[in-house]
Amino acid sequence: MSATQPVDESVRVRVPAKINLSLAVGPARPDGYHDLATVFQAVSLHDELTATWAPPGEVVVKTVGPYADRVADDEDNLACRAARLLMDRHGDGGAWGAHLLVDKGIPVAGGMAGGSADAAGALLACAALWDLDLSPADLRELGAELGADVPFPLLGGTAVGTNRGDELVPVLGRGCFHWVLALSDEGLSTPEVFARFDELDTDPDAPRVPDELLAALGTGEATELAGCLHNDLTAAACDLRPDLARTLELGTRYGALASLLSGSGPTVAFLTAGESQAMDLAHTLRGELGTDAVRRVRGPVSGAKLLQVLR
Template sequence: MASPVTEAEVVRVRVAGKVNLSLRSGRRRPDGYHSLSTVFQAVSLYDEVDASWAPPGRFSVQVVGEQADQVPTGDDNLAVRAARLLARTWGAGKPLGADLVIRKSIPVAGGMAGGSADAAGALLACAVLWDLDISPDELRTLGARLGADVPFCLAGGTALGRGRGDELTSVLSRGTYHWVLAFSDGELSTPAVFARFDELGLGSDHLDVPDGLLNALVSGDVQALGRSLVNDLEPAALALRPQLSHLLEAGDDLGAVASMVSGSGPTVAFLAANEPAAVDLSVRLSSEGLCRAVKRVSGPVPGARLLV
């Protein structure tokens, strides 16, 4: 880790949200989890997490920015849980505490790993703040105890996730991919979407990455990538939020290469052919009035990174 930080200073980490290029899910297992095979891509929509010294045993969080009022600020906040877990596991009995500030841009319960991103940011920020002797691999292993998406939020880029999605293998990806994200009002909790997924009898024993997806990433072929996108959770998300179907259809009609629900939703991601096409799509989609906001992003981008 970096050199010790004095108690007057703040450590700031920027961490990206994600889209799932492929999300294949098995049936619910006896332990309550679902086996997953997913290809993550980190995109240029960021939260920032600040960590500063606090009295021993105090772990607080303040949340500002978009949808800040929808984020819990007690001990159930995932970033607070991350800081506490790090102190307990790697603090070697030191009297540690941290005051956290989260600046939100990634949608809350929007299928883009916003909570996991904040946990990843808190882990890295506090590790540097407290000058802990923990490696990136060890930090990702710890992150997996908080949530399946946390290790990827630390790593970023493009990666294949197996198991619960937390067993990562880097994926070669050439070029930059341009996305238009449509944010809906309200939330969709991941547990609720998986519950509907189970009710619908979905889930497969075959969790292979779609033919052509990895080749499309290697070659940088946007059209081939669009043909390979898949999200097994999309039918469950649409069952809970039927109006998202209109948003998907609108993106297709307005020239998106491909349209899909991002993760468990309700964010919808549209792949564009290039940056000018993304600009045009975002303007036209905004005029349709089918969502609360539209944002252009690109990927892949790095995972959690120190700013100050």
């Protein structure tokens, strides 16, 4: 591909949010990170990203959608950084560029890897736009350089994550799980949550994924999975945001099989027995919380996916 490519070429991709079915956190490492053992599940809440051919060396991003006012469209935007990393590693002498349009449906700073999903989407979209011969594993390796959560939205489905959460092994499971998400108007800083975790738990165990959780995923039964959900960051997040404790309790009071903080929060996920139960719970929570920021989703869903390529 050369700089003479027509400017109306574009690629559109869809990228999922994630929840953590289990998140075990180890002690802080010398590099400042924590060893993690987590199980990711991709759910049907998405961002869409469109990459359009731009003048050589130019990478800009514009965010639209319900969370656009919480995103900085500058060089530090993860989608922009992803495109530039791809250009630096595989660029044709600076002959490529991209305009990135992000339609944001995943909450910002919500513990659902919204920024990481945009980086994953930018990697896939720009690789297709620039006609790069890169494998999914190549893109995930680049994604890990941008952030620990970036590789998973490229993979999707359900997967075990170790090290910082970036080393992934797919999990074979059965069935479809129905979740209700209680979103928050105010995000939580992941570094702040981990810092509070270090203050509250000065001697955490070595992280591991529970065998019973993997077995429950194999059955496809929501009732089996409900007893295995866990997040080591819950106490730290609730200490920073005491209102989360009430939200976690509300779901189970009104029929959820289990409640779970997603990642570092503040999104709370409620596992239900099925689709009709999810509909009932979502309706009740909207009334109890006094907000429309409640979503029904299902999982697992596929990872980053090409929707449209215009040549």
